[in-house]
Amino acid sequence: MRGYEDGRRRRWKGRVEHYEGVNIRGWSRRLYSGNQFDIGFFMVTVRCQNLITVSNKFKHLNDFSEAQIEVSWSRCRYGSMRPWFCCPSCNNRVAVLYFASDAFACRRCLNLAYASQSMSPVRRLRNARNIIYELVGSDALNNAPTKPKGMRRITYRRVLATSDKLRHFL
Secondary structure (H helix, E strand, O other), X not given: OOOOOOOOOOXXXXXXXXXXXXXXXXXXXXXXXXXXXXXXXXXXXXXEOXXXXXXXXXXXXXXXXXXXXXXXXXXXXHHOEEEEEEOOXXXXXXXXXXXXXXXXXXXXXXXXXXXXXXXXXXXHHHHHHHHHHHHHOOOOOOOOOOOOOOOOHHHXXXXXXXXXXXXXXX
């Protein structure tokens, strides 16, 4: 039986939110030779369509200067192409690389977890309740508020049904 206090040792995992990440989604129009753009703490220089160089904009803060990262492409429907990073450590195709200890690597290589992966079941329910509060208003669990402008009726009914289920659990 796996669960709370099942006798197994838990290995601490870092959180994705604590690391600076480089996300390639939406870059397909920027990845042409010679292009240079900045993202957060890093400057990206496109060497060719399959190779980029990521350099540190703030060289005085740490020793990291630059890293070369391969880019692979996959075909999408209707003839377009989608870029992916090749993780320098494991060579897997990933959309996000994280910066840790002077190198880039994927989430699996750095043994990182998302915050939701370590939540208890009760915490997940509270998190779902908070999302509903943001969607339809802060009084969604007590009475049915009016539908927010721009939200489809089907979505509104689904959110209200979910809030009814949550009312029984919390």
